[in-house]
Amino acid sequence: MASGIARKGFDAVLCDLDNVIRFYDLAALAALERAVGLAEGTTAEVGYAPELDLPLLLGRITTEEWAESIASALADRVPPDRARELARALAHAPFRADDEVVGLLRRVREHVPLVLVTNATLELERDLESMGLADLADDVVSSARVGVAKPDRVIYEIAAERAGVAVDRCLFVDDQLKNVEAAVSLGMTGVRYRGPADLHRALPQGWRA
Structure with a gap:
């Protein structure tokens, strides 16, 4: 093009x-996903879904609020403490x-x-x-x-x-x-x-x- x-x-x-x-370096996140039995990329797929990601990109929520929404969306797949860990790993991935x-x-x-x-x-x-x-x-x-x-x-x-x-x-x-x-x-x-x-x-x- x-x-x-x-x-x-x-x-x-x-x-x-x-x-x-x-x-971004998502290696640490991938290791956490493997440890809890999630497919690599699951957290990003959840976090970057428009319903969670767009409010962040439009400045309507903070990164911490975004991480909380990711953890909530993952809570039916992994224990809550693990969901929060995964969400933080995505939200604060090194770059x-x-x-x-x-x-x-x-x-x-x-x-x-x-x-x-x-x-x-x-x-x-x-x-x-x-x-x-x-x-x-x-x-x-x-x-x-x-x-x-x-x-x-x-x-x-x-x-x-x-x-x-x-x-x-x-x-x-x-x-x-x-x-x-x-x-x-x-x-x-x-x-x-x-x-x-x-x-x-x-x-x-x-x-x-």
Whole structure:
């Protein structure tokens, strides 16, 4: 979905955070799931279900309240203390930034505005600070702060406005196909991210050195 970039061009880059820049380590959670007889990924499947996840991403509940809702949803499968342990392991999973992508995006910002567009929690600013990325972008559009989440068109329009360019002059990068398709439907150039090579291909050659 990155075809035509060189021909069309762009004047700003709008980039997702999770699974593009930030990656979570769920190994400890998987070990806990195995220990209680749950299939790996069960806790995340419960926690990221829209009815539990969306209130968090819209800033209506805290991460701790989200963890409580996960524990409640798991209580019929495992003992309550184990459910709380699983929920906390998901809610507070360690994370890291991909240095290669961070380096690329810092070079992007030397040429055009860079705006992070992310479905995130009220703790996003603290998380960026902890990764040393508080200064990575010109602006950050967080769903928890603006009250609307991808793939709603409004969050894309907010991001383009923050970048100071027309919607159809934005390059949008995200790992979720539905989010990329929503951006393309607004006239943006979309790149579905599966690895650094996707970002390399999307950028002019002179920006990659």
